[in-house]
Each structure stands twice: as C-alpha cells, then as structure tokens.
Amino acid sequence: MAKLTVEDLDLQGKRVFLRADLNVPLADGRVADDTRLVAVLPTLAHCLKAGASVILASHLGRPKGKPDPTYSLAPVAHRLEELLGQPVPLAPDSVGEAVEAQARQLEPGQLLLLENLRFHPGEEANDAAFAQALARLGDCYVNDAFGAAHRAHASIDAITRYLSPAAAGLLMCRELEALGRILGRPERPLVAILGGAKVSDKLALVQSLLDRVDTLLVGGGMAFTFLGALGHGVGRSLVEPERIELARQVMAEANRRGVHLGLPVDAVVAEGPESGEGRAVGIREIPAHLMGLDIGPLTVARFTHALSGAKTVVWNGPMGVFEKPPFAQGTLGLARAIAGCGAFSVVGGGDTAAAIKQAGVAEKIGYVSTAGGAFIEFLEGRTLPGVAALGERS
Numbered sequence: 001m002a003k004l005t006v007e008d009l010d011l012q013g014k015r016v017f018l019r020a021d022l023n024v025p026l027a028d029g030r031v032a033d034d035t036r037l038v039a040v041l042p043t044l045a046h047c048l049k050a051g052a053s054v055i056l057a058s059h060l061g062r063p064k065g066k067p068d069p070t071y072s073l074a075p076v077a078h079r080l081e082e083l084l085g086q087p088v089p090l091a092p093d094s095v096g097e098a099v100e101a102q103a104r105q106l107e108p109g110q111l112l113l114l115e116n117l118r119f120h121p122g123e124e125a126n127d128a129a130f131a132q133a134l135a136r137l138g139d140c141y142v143n144d145a146f147g148a149a150h151r152a153h154a155s156i157d158a159i160t161r162y163l164s165p166a167a168a169g170l171l172m173c174r175e176l177e178a179l180g181r182i183l184g185r186p187e188r189p190l191v192a193i194l195g196g197a198k199v200s201d202k203l204a205l206v207q208s209l210l211d212r213v214d215t216l217l218v219g220g221g222m223a224f225t226f227l228g229a230l231g232h233g234v235g236r237s238l239v240e241p242e243r244i245e246l247a248r249q250v251m252a253e254a255n256r257r258g259v260h261l262g263l264p265v266d267a268v269v270a271e272g273p274e275s276g277e278g279r280a281v282g283i284r285e286i287p288a289h290l291m292g293l294d295i296g297p298l299t300v301a302r303f304t305h306a307l308s309g310a311k312t313v314v315w316n317g318p319m320g321v322f323e324k325p326p327f328a329q330g331t332l333g334l335a336r337a338i339a340g341c342g343a344f345s346v347v348g349g350g351d352t353a354a355a356i357k358q359a360g361v362a363e364k365i366g367y368v369s370t371a372g373g374a375f376i377e378f379l380e381g382r383t384l385p386g387v388a389a390l391g392e393r394s
Contacts, residue, residue, distance in 0.1 A: 003176070004167040004391040006043060006142045011052035015103060017138030017163060018047065019155050021370060022058035022076050031079040035353070038082035039370050043144045043169035044111070053106035054135045055249055057094060057114045058145070065121030071075035071372070077113045088113050094120065095133035103137045131158035146176070147371040147384030150349075150378075156216055160389040168390050171370070176387065179378050185220045187311035187344065188214055193303070193334065195220030195317030199243045202317070204380045205250025208238030210253055215310070217262040217303050219295045219319035219330065224264050226251065227283055235269065235286040239242050262306055266296030268330065273321045294320025295330035304313060304337040313345040315352055316376060322355055330358045339364035 003381070005284050006016075018305075020040040025032040047054050047111075054309045063071040076093035077090040088111075091099045094114040104111055114137075117123040122130025131154040135389045141151070141163045148156060149172070160166040182190070194202055199222045209216055218226055221238035229247035254261040263283075269290040270278040280296035281287075307313060315338060332355060338345050339361035347356055348369035369375045374384060 001141070002393055003173075003387070004165055004393050005173050006046060006167050006169050008393065009140060009142075009165060009167055011047055011140075013108060014052045014053045014139040015037045015055060015106060015137065016047045017084060017134065017159070018043065018169065019141070019143045019148075019159075020056060020169075021147040022056075022073065022088070022185050023147070026075055026094045029075055031075050034083070036077055037076065037079055037083060038371055039171050040144050040169070043142065043383070044084070044277045046170060047142070048109050048111065053108055054101075054111045055103050055106075055114060055116055056088075056111060057134070058118050058212055059118040059123065059148070059153075061118070061154075063116060063118050065118065065124065067116075067119045071116050071118070073113060078176045080336035082114065084111070084112070091115055095130065095137075100136055113154060117135035117153075120349055122339065123150075126152050126154050126158045128158055128161075130154045132162050133393060134159050135162035138163055140164070141166040142169045143167075143386055143390060144171045144174045145386065146369070148375055149384040150374040150382070151179050152385040156386040157389050161355050164391065166389060166391045168387075172387075174367065174368055175371065178369065179375070181344065182312060182314050182346060182379065183212070183381070186212070187238050189310050189313075190312045191215040191217065191307055191310040191324050191343070193217045193219070193313070193315040193317075193338075194222065195319045195331070196349075197221040197238060199225045199240055199247060199283065202376070203243070203246065205316070205376050206250055207253075208380045210250070210257055210259055214307055215260040215262065216254065217306055219264055219303070219334070220317050222317075223264050223295075224292060230263075232283055233286065233288070234283070235288050236291040237267070237286065238291070260306070262303060264292075264299040265302060266298040267292035268296055268320065268327055270326065273327070276326065278326045292320075293324075294322070294327040295334075297329075297333075300330055300333040302340075307337055307341040307343070310341055310343040313341065313343045314379070315347045316349045316379075317347070318351050318355055322351070322358075328358075331355045335359035335361055348372070
C-alpha cells in the first residue's frame with residue numbers, strides 16, 4: 001500500500017474530514033440496505049477511538065445541485081445512530097458558518113454528519129471555493145469512499161489541495177489491496193466473469209482483461225452480441241448491432257492470446273422480463289419471438305467447470321435479469337460456484353454484490369467490493385481521481 005492510510009495518522013484531538021460513500025437506497029424514509037454504512041464503521045471506529053472527532057460527508061442520489069428533502073441524509077443519520085450506539089447529529093448544510101461552528105464544538109469521540117454534498121453544484125463541478133469551504137471543517141482528510149473514487153468531485157479531489165494530510169480509510173485500503181491482487185501478480189489461473197446488459201458498457205474492461213486473464217466467461221445481455229457475431233439467431237434478445245464487429249475482434253484477440261473465451265450454450269427464454277416463467281433452450285434454438293433473460297443450466301455447468309482449478313476469480317455483472325425469480329437461477333448458480341471453487345474471489349458492482357448476498361454465500365467470497373463504476377474503471381487500468389489525490393507514504 002503506497003498510499004498514506006488513516007492508520008499512519010496521529011488523530012488525537014484532530015477533526016477528521018471523512019468522505020464516505022453513504023449513497024444507500026431509501027424506502028419509506030428509512031435506509032433499505034445499510035451495506036455501505038456498515039462498510040465504513042471500521043474507519044469511523046478507528047478515528048473515534050484514536051481521540052478524533054469526525055466530520056462525516058457523503059452524497060446521496062442526484063439532487064441536481066440544489067437542496068431536495070427527498071435526498072436528505074436524515075435517514076442515514078438515524079441508521080448510523082443505531083449502528084454506532086451514539087448520537088449522529090445531522091448538520092443543516094455541508095458548508096457555511098453554522099456548520100463550521102458545529103464542527104469546532106465537537107469533542108474527541110463525537111461525530112457530525114454533513115447534509116448531502118450534492119445539494120451544492122460545486123460538489124460535482126470540483127469547484128475550488130466549495131472545496132475550500134469543506135476543508136475549513138477539518139484538520140486532516142480521510143477518503144473511505146472507493147465507490148465514488150472515479151469521480152473528480154470537490155469532496156474527493158479538490159479538497160485535498162486545501163486539507164492535508166490526505167489518507168485512505170480502512171475500506172479504501174481493503175478495496176485497493178483486493179483489486180491490486182488482480183492487477184498486480186494474481187495467482188493463476190485467473191478467471192474473469194462479466195455479465196450485465198451491454199457490451200458497450202464493458203468494452204474497455206474486456207480489452208483490459210484480455211491482457212491479464214487465462215479465461216474470460218461472458219454472460220448476461222452482453223453475451224448475445226457475441227453470439228450474434230458468431231452468426232447465431234438469438235430471437236429478440238438484447239443485441240448491439242453496432243458492436244458486432246467489435247465482438248468479433250475481441251474473440252479473435254482472445255484466440256490470438258490463448259485466452260479461453262466462454263459464452264452461453266443455452267439460455268432461459270421468455271417473451272420479456274415480466275413473464276411469469278421461462279424455459280431453457282439451446283442457443284441455436286431460441287425462438288424468433290422470445291428473448292434470452294438468463295443463462296441456462298448447461299451454461300452454469302460449463303462455467304462451473306471452467307472455474308475448477310482457478311486460483312483467482314473476478315466477477316462483475318449478473319448473468320440475467322436476476323431480480324426476477326424466473327431468471328435468477330443462472331446468476332445464483334454462478335455465485336455458488338464461485339464460492340465453492342476455492343479460488344481467491346473478488347466480486348464488484350451493486351447487482352453482483354446483491355446476488356452474492358441473495359445466494360447466501362457472501363462469507364465465502366474473498367472480497368465483495370462496495371463499488372460499481374470505480375471497480376470497473378480500476379480494473380480497466382484507469383487512474384481514479386480519488387486515489388491519485390491521496391498522499392504517498394514516505
């Protein structure tokens with residue numbers, strides 16, 4: 001870990017500006033899934049136990065640069081109080097004299113949650129003045145929001161020019177270490193599994209992974225563009241016609257590099273995602289009026305076999321419309337196969353992490369990332385602004 005970490009800092013009596021990813025789903029005014037809140041607890045506990053006070057900051061949703069009660073962090077404050085067992089007051093704003101006064105009054109061991117950073121347009125604009133206003137709240141900066149590290153926003157990037165030292169939180173460290181095992185010197189064979197809807201969303205990732213993996217398994221909607229490139233009729237399945245030639249090039253490149261590229265051999269088909277049931281058919285037998293909405297049992301078996309002997313596995317993207325029960329078995333079956341294959345496994349993306357939890361195998365996965373876009377961009381080999389902005393260990 002070349003970056004400065006929160007464990008390197010002397011926090012006694014300091015006010016820590018802690019940028020977290022508290023962008024959680026809400027339902028009926030309450031937090032519907034507290035996974036991201038639980039993920040930041042170790043860093044929070046470390047800071048408070050070390051004698052610091054904490055100014056906790058995050059965005060929530062897309063309020064378009066102005067206050068919107070729908071996106072208030074009040075439900076997050078309430079759930080954090082339950083998780084921490086201590087008061088978590090919510091500031092009326094994220095910047096300003098009143099908030100600065102609240103921050104100054106904090107005693108060691110106390111916490112203040114700022115209101116949604118995106119209530120100000122300066123956050124997403126990476127605005128220097130907004131970043132300076134945030135910086136005035138703390139004595140040092142800790143970023144534990146890997147899930148937002150691919151965004152050059154004021155609380156992630158610009159703030160580090162006005163508040164130092166800037167260190168990685170414990171969750172950020174775990175994310176970088178787990179992904180570093182894939183990008184650095186992974187134990188081989190290395191198997192990557194990609195799903196999700198579109199090839200275009202994962203194109204750079206596919207091309208990056210071909211440089212690194214021994215086997216690449218492709219499922220989800222994106223697989224049908226590859227199958228179309230092979231000349232298969234895939235009914236009404238999702239295909240990106242403008243990406244067909246690119247899919248051919250990817251398959252040729254995989255063949256040239258000696259990378260095994262596995263595609264579905266069967267699919268669960270139906271008229272649409274809202275259909276009450278589906279049936280498994282061979283890839284060459286998809287009726288013209290139906291669409292593939294999950295990988296079939298033969299594909300699950302083939303992908304499971306491809307995992308045997310793997311030492312490292314990375315997975316992003318479901319194998320079908322897994323949120324609908326008739327089309328969940330491929331994704332859940334793959335989750336169980338990864339959990340049972342004995343490899344060091346890293347899973348990333350909100351849908352994929354949800355599938356791991358739904359399959360009941362989260363504790364058998366090496367690392368479940370809280371990130372989606374940042375996870376993909378890191379594996380593409382891109383520099384993430386939120387990581388680049390952190391200080392280096394001396």
